[in-house]
Amino acid sequence: MTTHRDTRTVRISAPDPGGRPVSVPIHQTAIFAFDDPTDVAAAMSGPTGDFSYSGYGNPTVRAFEDAITGLEGGAAALATGSGSSAMSSVLLAALRHGDHVIAQKALYGGTYAVLRELASNWGVEVTYVDAVDPAELTAAVRPNSRVLLLETIANPTGHVPDLPGLLGAAREAGLLGVVDNTFATPLLCRPVEHGADVVVHSATKYLGGHHDVVGGVAVFADADRYRRTWERAIKFGTVADPFGAWLVLRGMKTLALRVRRQCETAGRLAALLADHPAVTAVHHPGLPSHPSHVRATALLDGYGGTLAFDLAGGAEAAHAFMGRLELVLNAGSLGGTETVTMHPATTSHRHLDEAALAAAGISAGTVRIACGIEHADDLWADVAQALR
Numbered sequence: 001m002t003t004h005r006d007t008r009t010v011r012i013s014a015p016d017p018g019g020r021p022v023s024v025p026i027h028q029t030a031i032f033a034f035d036d037p038t039d040v041a042a043a044m045s046g047p048t049g050d051f052s053y054s055g056y057g058n059p060t061v062r063a064f065e066d067a068i069t070g071l072e073g074g075a076a077a078l079a080t081g082s083g084s085s086a087m088s089s090v091l092l093a094a095l096r097h098g099d100h101v102i103a104q105k106a107l108y109g110g111t112y113a114v115l116r117e118l119a120s121n122w123g124v125e126v127t128y129v130d131a132v133d134p135a136e137l138t139a140a141v142r143p144n145s146r147v148l149l150l151e152t153i154a155n156p157t158g159h160v161p162d163l164p165g166l167l168g169a170a171r172e173a174g175l176l177g178v179v180d181n182t183f184a185t186p187l188l189c190r191p192v193e194h195g196a197d198v199v200v201h202s203a204t205k206y207l208g209g210h211h212d213v214v215g216g217v218a219v220f221a222d223a224d225r226y227r228r229t230w231e232r233a234i235k236f237g238t239v240a241d242p243f244g245a246w247l248v249l250r251g252m253k254t255l256a257l258r259v260r261r262q263c264e265t266a267g268r269l270a271a272l273l274a275d276h277p278a279v280t281a282v283h284h285p286g287l288p289s290h291p292s293h294v295r296a297t298a299l300l301d302g303y304g305g306t307l308a309f310d311l312a313g314g315a316e317a318a319h320a321f322m323g324r325l326e327l328v329l330n331a332g333s334l335g336g337t338e339t340v341t342m343h344p345a346t347t348s349h350r351h352l353d354e355a356a357l358a359a360a361g362i363s364a365g366t367v368r369i370a371c372g373i374e375h376a377d378d379l380w381a382d383v384a385q386a387l388r
Contacts, residue, residue, distance in 0.1 A: 026246045027051075027059045047076075047230040056234055060242040064249050065217065068207070071186035072199050074219040076226040078233055079240035083182060083202025084110050086216030089238050090198050091115075091147065093229040094176050097123040100145040102170075104131035104161055105359040106154035108180065109349035115149075116351065128359065131161035134169040141173045148175045152191060153183035153300075156308040156344050156368040157283040157361040160292035163299060167195035176225075182206070182335075187259050188302045192221050205335030206305070209251035209258050215244045258337065258373055262305025265339075265371040265379060270307045272380055278317075278387045283308040283361065306334050308344070311365040318343050318367050324386035327378060334370030339379055341369045 003011070032051045034040050043052035051057050065077035080086040091114065095101070103115060105128045118124040127140045131150055148170040150161050167177045178198045179191035185206045191199050201207055203215035217240075220226035233239070263286075270284035282289075285296035286303030296303055311317040322330050322341055331340040332347060342348060344362050352360065371379070 024060055024063045024246060024249050026242050027054075028242050029058075030054050047078075047227060054242065055237070055239050058242050058245070060249075061240050061245040064203075064240070064245040064252075067249065067252060068186070068201070068217050069219055071190075072181070072219040073186075073190050073192045074199065074221050075223040077217050077219045078226060078230055079203070079245055080216040080218070080233065080238040081240055081244070082214050083200065083204060083216035084114065085236075085238040086200050086202070086218045087111055087178075087180070088114055089229055089233040089236065090178055090200060090218050091118065092236070093225075093232040094147055094178075095122070095124055098125075098144055099147075100125040100127065100142050101147045101149060102127050102129060102137060102140050102145060102175070103149040104129060104151065104154065104159070105356075106131070106157050106159040106361055107149070107151060108155040108182075109344070109351045111149070111151075111180065112349070112356065113351040131159070131166060134162065134165040137166055137169045138173065141175070145173065145175055147178055149178050149180075151180040151183065152189045153285065153296075153304045153306075154360075155183060155348065156306065156366065158285040158290060158292060158296075158304065158307065159361065160285050160296040160299060162295060163189075163191060163194040163196070167191075171195055183304050183306060184300060185255065185259055187256060188263075188300045188304065192219070194299075197221050197225065203248045204333060206255065206259060206262075207252055207335075208248045209255065209336055210247075211331075211333060211336035211338060211340075213244050213247035213251070215240055215248050259302070259305060261373045262335075262371045263302040265374075265376045266305045266307050266369075267303060268376050269369065269371065269380060269383065270309075273307075273309050273383070276384075276387060278311060279309050280312050280365070281310040283310075283366075306368065306370045308362075308366050308368045310363050311367065314364040315343070315345065318365050321367060321386050325382055326385075327374070327382040328369065328386075334368075336370075337372045339369065339372040339374055341367060344368050 043050040069077040115126045170177045177196045179196040180200045182202045199219040267286045274282045284307040285292045329340045
């Protein structure tokens with residue numbers, strides 16, 4: 001039909017590209033139009049099929065979900081606006097008032113805060129275990145137990161749980177096995193292969209890999225659980241945005257290269273720090289002295305790109321060391337191209353009291369270093385001068 005210029009400034013059509021785009025296009029649109037109005041309702045009825053509203057699903061976001069689903073070996077994935085929103089979506093969909101969660105003691109502070117919120121305001125009970133012996137898990141199970149929560153490589157101590165044993169015991173007890181695989185990425189471990197029901201990532205970290213995006217994703221071994229979680233998640237508005245998903249996809253193209261370099265650098269720094277007189281302990285599962293070394297060697301395809309170490313002088317020594325760094329950045333997050341450091345007790349794990357910090361293996365003198373892709377010699381030179 002013939003329209004006015006005012007209308008033509010609004011109704012602009014995209015050309016057919018002909019060939020296939022090599023990079024996933026950014027579908028930066030909130031809505032999708034249909035010729036048949038009944039198709040709109042059909043498209044809004046579920047997480048699969050046609051796209052109607054980006055609050056429910058988007059082609060760029062779906063490309064990210066499909067990519068991580070394939071890497072983790074799951075059935076489907078749900079991308080969210082952050083790692084915490086991915087974990088919250090999974091837990092809120094799985095739990096009801098009065099339910100019981102069993103979680104490992106060495107846990108990311110943000111996840112600990114979510115569990116504390118569920119306990120104080122939702123009436124969910126939480127028991128923390130060492131996540132080493134499946135018999136300890138079995139002993140902790142109650143009639144109202146619903147979820148087992150683990151981290152493949154714990155933040156920041158590098159604790160590696162017995163995934164096959166614990167997830168097997170959880171399945172026998174009828175628990176949902178949820179594993180945060182952020183530190184390992186699907187390149188080092190694929191928890192679904194060991195019996196996990198849900199795998200969670202903070203895509204902000206290694207998947208995105210460039211410190212320029214915040215995002216999260218949950219990968220489900222079962223398509224029905226994915227759909228039930230999606231139905232809850234869209235009500236809470238946890239959806240990922242298309243541009244954020246595109247940034248993660250861009251980062252994932254170099255994931256293998258970055259993680260390999262980061263693992264190598266972390267292993268080297270851990271070994272050097274272990275011999276330094278100012279350091280009382282180094283937390284990296286690649287060290288033979290680490291309590292999880294044997295399990296990590298059997299379970300993982302690499303020991304991870306993040307390490308932590310303890311300084312005898314406590315918080316004062318930790319902050320003095322960090323203040324003297326010149327190349328390594330004092331910043332939150334991890335898994336990006338730049339090496340960053342932080343003081344877990346006052347940042348990522350600030351939600352934990354002294355007893356919980358001690359149970360998680362974190363002291364006032366603990367410093368975390370997340371390796372980037374700079375040259376290892378330059379990083380060690382900076383760390384060594386700051387220790388002096």
